[in-house]
Amino acid sequence: MHIQNSDDPIALFQSWLAEATKTEVNDPDTMALATCSKDGKPSVRMILLKQIDKNGFKFHTNKESQKGGELAENPHAAICFHWKSLRKQVRAEGKIEIITKQEADDYFADRPYERQVGAWASQQSRPLESREHLEEKIKKLQVQYPKGTTVPRPAYWVGYRLIPQTIEFWWDNPDRLHDRLKYTKNSDENWDIQRLYP
Numbered sequence: 273m274h275i276q277n278s279d280d281p282i283a284l285f286q287s288w289l290a291e292a293t294k295t296e297v298n299d300p301d302t303m304a305l306a307t308c309s310k311d312g313k314p315s316v317r318m319i320l321l322k323q324i325d326k327n328g329f330k331f332h333t334n335k336e337s338q339k340g341g342e343l344a345e346n347p348h349a350a351i352c353f354h355w356k357s358l359r360k361q362v363r364a365e366g367k368i369e370i371i372t373k374q375e376a377d378d379y380f381a382d383r384p385y386e387r388q389v390g391a392w393a394s395q396q397s398r399p400l401e402s403r404e405h406l407e408e409k410i411k412k413l414q415v416q417y418p419k420g421t422t423v424p425r426p427a428y429w430v431g432y433r434l435i436p437q438t439i440e441f442w443w444d445n446p447d448r449l450h451d452r453l454k455y456t457k458n459s460d461e462n463w464d465i466q467r468l469y470p
């Protein structure tokens with residue numbers, strides 16, 4: 273089994289994601305996101321991919337979280353998908369940009385009510401004194417923003433886009449002779465393709 277060569281890694285990624293959507297038990301669109309503080313300490317967590325197109329990989333989160341702090345200090349990141357059912361992996365590395373307020377507003381407006389209120393209630397990644405405290409906050413927010421009314425987006429709930437500089441495709445092969453194709457964006461904004469040893 274070999275990866276079909278394609279000039280366009282975004283299209284190749286989209287085809288693998290579409291395949292994974294049919295075969296994964298859950299969360300085919302979940303990726304590990306690695307960030308790094310300015311003094312070189314890495315951290316990683318799972319996160320949902322919300323959009324992929326020629327501009328990059330988009331995700332949403334709280335900019336006051338640990339990852340948000342690290343992205344503010346050092347706007348570079350790496351992501352990694354692993355689809356067990358397909359025995360495939362994709363990783364990408366690149367610069368991070370924050371998406372426009374309008375784009376973030378549109379996405380937030382589309383979220384279910386419970387998640388909108390949840391975004392207001394959560395001071396993501398900071399200490400929470402008790403579960404009850406969070407539930408109390410949610411109850412108060414449900415009064416402040418009744419169901420059926422517009423819930424505004426908290427300014428800290430933002431979207432980021434990873435603009436890939438490299439994208440690598442890995443496919444399990446028998447005898448550990450895995451297939452690896454690495455795409456690197458060149459100065460003409462085209463992709464150079466290299467096959468790598470497993």
Ligand SMILES: Cc1cc2nc3c(=O)[nH]c(=O)nc-3n(C[C@H](O)[C@H](O)[C@H](O)COP(=O)(O)O)c2cc1C
Nearest residue numbers: 299302317318319320332333334337338339340397
């Ligand atoms: C399957 C899965 C999907 C997740 N998706 C998101 C997401 O889209 N946005 C988000 O902020 N956290 C998401 N999380 C929670 C993060 O893993 C993490 O706990 C949180 O963002 C805080 O990370 P930080 O403290 O490193 O900033 C997800 C967790 C899992 C297991």
